[in-house]
Amino acid sequence: MPGWADLVGDVLEVAPRLLGAVxxxxxxxxxxxxxxxxxxxxxxxxxxxNGQTRRNATMFGPPGRLYVYFTYGMHHCCNxxxxxxxxxxxxLLRAGEVVDGIDAARERRKGSDRDLARGPARLCEAxxxxxxxxxxxxxxxxxxxxxxxxxxxxxxxGPRVGLRGAPDRxxxxxxxxxxxxxxxxxxxxxxxx
DNA sequence: GTTGCGATGCGCT
DNA sequence: GCGCATCGCAACA
Numbered sequence: 001m002p003g004w005a006d007l008v009g010d011v012l013e014v015a016p017r018l019l020g021a022v023x024x025x026x027x028x029x030x031x032x033x034x035x036x037x038x039x040x041x042x043x044x045x046x047x048x049x050n051g052q053t054r055r056n057a058t059m060f061g062p063p064g065r066l067y068v069y070f071t072y073g074m075h076h077c078c079n080x081x082x083x084x085x086x087x088x089x090x091x092l093l094r095a096g097e098v099v100d101g102i103d104a105a106r107e108r109r110k111g112s113d114r115d116l117a118r119g120p121a122r123l124c125e126a127x128x129x130x131x132x133x134x135x136x137x138x139x140x141x142x143x144x145x146x147x148x149x150x151x152x153x154x155x156x157x158g159p160r161v162g163l164r165g166a167p168d169r170x171x172x173x174x175x176x177x178x179x180x181x182x183x184x185x186x187x188x189x190x191x192x193x
Numbered sequence: 194g195t196t197g198c199g200a201t202g203c204g205c206t
Numbered sequence: 207g208c209g210c211a212t213c214g215c216a217a218c219a
Contacts, residue, residue, distance in 0.1 A: 073201030
């Protein structure tokens with residue numbers, strides 16, 4: 001039975017284990033269908049690449065916390081910190097399916113139910129997550145993460161987009177054939193497991 | 194389904 | 207100043 005111990009460590013191993021986990025804030029709960037890995041201080045795509053700043057301090061803290069940032073002047077995105085304290089590895093929560101509190105989610109977001117949390121900024125909006133939640137401990141709330149009961153078996157992987165000089169490794173993980181996966185930046189699916 | 198573009202504020206050089 | 211781990215909408219296929 002997977003638990004929190006499985007969600008700390010090497011980000012490329014931990015990230016796929018977050019698929020199927022449930023994030024809850026108040027009445028709304030989202031089952032994760034798509035995530036993306038950010039691998040420590042040597043990852044040129046990471047906010048932590050240029051060292052610790054006020055904004056990214058949570059990434060350098062202990063694992064099991066939520067790292068929330070504000071971007072494009074209007075959107076929030078959230079990550080789960082998975083690296084040991086001092087190692088800024090985190091997993092961006094890119095998409096999910098609202099599995100509880102759908103009425104509350106609909107009040108926050110217009111559009112189809114399928115799109116309520118399909119996209120990192122949409123997911124945050126559906127859950128009502130903003131900068132006030134940066135650094136919260138996901139074991140104690142108010143935002144909580146419940147590990148998946150069993151590992152997802154149909155996991156697909158693909159490259160991140162728009163990065164230079166990044167190692168050739170899979171960075172994005174999603175549940176294959178799940179309707180609640182972002183198609184905004186399509187990637188070539190490749191069976192994993 | 195896809196592509197193109199504007200919105201909009203903050204962190205960092 | 208520039209660029210951003212994005213989104214919604216319009217136009218098109």
